[in-house]
Structures are given as structure tokens and as C-alpha cells.
Amino acid sequence: MTILVFLIIIGILVSIELAFYTKKGLSKLDVDVHFSQKIANPGDTIEVVEIAQNNKRIPLPFLILKFETPVAIEFNDMTNVALTDNFYREDMLTMGAYTRHTRRIKVTCTKRGYYTFTRITVSSADLLLVQKLGMTVPSDSSVTVLPERLSIDELHTLMVVTFSDIQSRRTLLTDPFSLAGIREYQPWDPMRQVNWMASARTGDLMVNQNDSTNNRRINLFINLEPYNTKNSNGLLEKTISIAYSFMLELYEQGISVAFYSNGLDVLTSLPVADKTAEISSMEQRGIDLARIDLTKEALPFFSLIDEYILSDVSDSLNVIISANCDDRFRAGLETALQQGKNLIWVLPCYKGDMSRKNMTVEATIAPHLKKLEVNGHD
Numbered sequence: 001m002t003i004l005v006f007l008i009i010i011g012i013l014v015s016i017e018l019a020f021y022t023k024k025g026l027s028k029l030d031v032d033v034h035f036s037q038k039i040a041n042p043g044d045t046i047e048v049v050e051i052a053q054n055n056k057r058i059p060l061p062f063l064i065l066k067f068e069t070p071v072a073i074e075f076n077d078m079t080n081v082a083l084t085d086n087f088y089r090e091d092m093l094t095m096g097a098y099t100r101h102t103r104r105i106k107v108t109c110t111k112r113g114y115y116t117f118t119r120i121t122v123s124s125a126d127l128l129l130v131q132k133l134g135m136t137v138p139s140d141s142s143v144t145v146l147p148e149r150l151s152i153d154e155l156h157t158l159m160v161v162t163f164s165d166i167q168s169r170r171t172l173l174t175d176p177f178s179l180a181g182i183r184e185y186q187p188w189d190p191m192r193q194v195n196w197m198a199s200a201r202t203g204d205l206m207v208n209q210n211d212s213t214n215n216r217r218i219n220l221f222i223n224l225e226p227y228n229t230k231n232s233n234g235l236l237e238k239t240i241s242i243a244y245s246f247m248l249e250l251y252e253q254g255i256s257v258a259f260y261s262n263g264l265d266v267l268t269s270l271p272v273a274d275k276t277a278e279i280s281s282m283e284q285r286g287i288d289l290a291r292i293d294l295t296k297e298a299l300p301f302f303s304l305i306d307e308y309i310l311s312d313v314s315d316s317l318n319v320i321i322s323a324n325c326d327d328r329f330r331a332g333l334e335t336a337l338q339q340g341k342n343l344i345w346v347l348p349c350y351k352g353d354m355s356r357k358n359m360t361v362e363a364t365i366a367p368h369l370k371k372l373e374v375n376g377h378d
Helices: 002-024 156-169 196-202 234-252 283-290 301-309 327-338
Strands: 029-035 045-054 060-069 073-075 081-083 087-095 100-109 113-116 119-125 132-136 142-145 179-184 206-210 218-223 257-264 271-274 317-322 342-350 369-374
Touching: 029 060, 029 119, 045 060, 045 087, 073 087, 087 100, 142 283, 156 234, 156 317, 156 342, 156 369, 196 206, 218 234, 218 301, 234 257, 234 283, 234 317, 234 342, 234 369, 257 301, 271 283, 301 327, 317 327, 327 342
Parallel strands: 218 257, 218 317, 317 342, 342 369
Antiparallel strands: 029 045, 045 100, 060 087, 060 119, 073 100, 081 087, 113 142, 119 132, 179 206, 257 271
């Protein structure tokens, strides 16, 4: 009889414990997983920060924290990490009464893009390890990895052609008495602009920037239509990097540039563009380009030619970066050239891809085509 009463009491206590932990086990539990910074460059090492805090006097025997990240966010230490479609990490913690856990995990940003945590969950159990407990943790943390910035040497041909065009089409007489500033010498600068006194002080060649009554606008167009039947995106990524690097160089030279693309934003699904041509912070433009989603089908590029080049009555320089070179694209260029539009077509091609390097185009287009070799392969 005593044993029966004892078992009944134990059963009642177990039932109470189960009921309590089922209802209250994960209450007053704060869990947060976030990236240590919102913006990064490719190759940067940042941190994923785990924070778990038990704000009640009842302990948990353990807490299993699981979360997923895209494969472009690579863990430096693969302990407790599995790779499927995403990286999948699982950490076990002990959570006593009124305890807090913080862990910083180093990760490397390997690729341009906008990244969030795919899923975050926590699970535990009651003290007797009978009842499993679990919940999903919301998170609005994200990191935007900016496009790769190419070196000035890689952009040399494009920059020389662009600045030659700008110099030739600016007002014939710049005001020699109106000095806009002094900057470092670039390969396309004429030697007559060298400021020898400033060069002697700094140890580097410096040039004068004179004001002009006509600072010419540049329109940059980014075509992200497929360039082969496999729908590869290697050269499309390079296209975005070239565009970003080109705008950074122009920004640092104080030159206005507007940009248009037929790529769609990963969050809004709208075309990514900045039509203002204002010389402002490049950070937002880097963010915009980082958020282009190449898994979404690009809009027809001919619509950009029709809307922003053919209808433009100004004497703008139109720089078009396009790995796509199909008949429809080239027909659009021919139409623009026949109407007297000033344009440069930049064709990204891999250094070992002789078919693209030796590609021939129509005689009307050929003088406006500049092939830009980049590292990599599909």
C-alpha cells in the first residue's frame, strides 16, 4: 500500500512537472542570433552572435540552438556545422536560472548578396527529459555583402576610354583660374595638369582639377540577360563588379553618373537603378547592386535602350556593360548608333576564353566595343 501511495505521489509530481514545463519551460527565454555588422565586403570576416538568456528562476536541463545560413556565409570553424543546401549549425547550451549565454562565431563573407538567417529554432526538455519543448525564433538580422571592387589596373582600358571621351567633349576652355582641387595622378591625365609643387610635397604625382562649365553626365547601363545557353552567372557577377568599381572610380574623380539595370531587387522585385546622377555616397549604390537577385529573370534590355538612350536628347555618354551579345542586343546598339547616340559597349570576357576575345561584330558596332578581360571561368 505504501509503495502504491508513493507511486501515485510520484506520478502526480511528474504530471505537475510536465504540465509546468510544457507551459512555462520556454517562457521568459530571450534568444537572439544576429550578424555583427550590416554591410561587408567580399572576403571580410564578421561574426554571428548567439545570445540566450533565461529570465526565470526555473532552470532548463539544456538548450539546443539551431540556425541556418546561406552557403555564401562560410563558417571559419566547421565544428557543429553541417552542409546541405545551406550551412546548418547546432549548439548545445546549459541554461540555469537567470543565466545568460553569449557566443561569437567567426564567418567569412564569400560572395556578393543580401543574406539573412534561413531559420532559427531552440529546443529543450523538462527536467526529467520526458517532454520535448521547442519554438521558432524570429530574426530580422541581415548582412549585405557589397560587390567585389576591381583594381584600377583591371579597369585601365575602360577608364582611359571614358576619360578620353569626357576630356574631348567638355567645354573647350576650362577656367585655369578656377581650381576645383588637387588629386593623385591617373594614367589618363595630361602631363600639363601635374602640380609639381604638390607632387614634391607628397612624393606622388598630383594633378590640378580645374572647373569646367560643362561637367558631362555619364549613363551606365548594366545588362544582366543570360550570355550562354547554360544560364551561367559568372560573367554576370563580373558585370556587377565592373559597374560598381567603375562608379567608385568616377565618384572619386567627382564625376556624375546615373546607372540603370534590368536586374531585379531580391526584396522588392523592382529593377535596380539610380537615375539621379548625383555625386553622393556610394554606399547605397553598393547596397543596391548587392541586392540584385540573379535567380530572377532579368527584364528585356532593349526596353532600357528604348526608354533611356533613344529618348535622351542630351549629349550623354552611355556606357553599357553586357556579357550578353545576342542578335537582339546588337540590334538595339545599332539602332542607337544610327540615331547618333554616343556609347561604349564593355564586353566582359574570361582571360582564357578565346571565342569571346576573338569575337567579331558588325562594322558599325566594332569601334564602340571594348573587351574587358577578367579572372575566373564558368
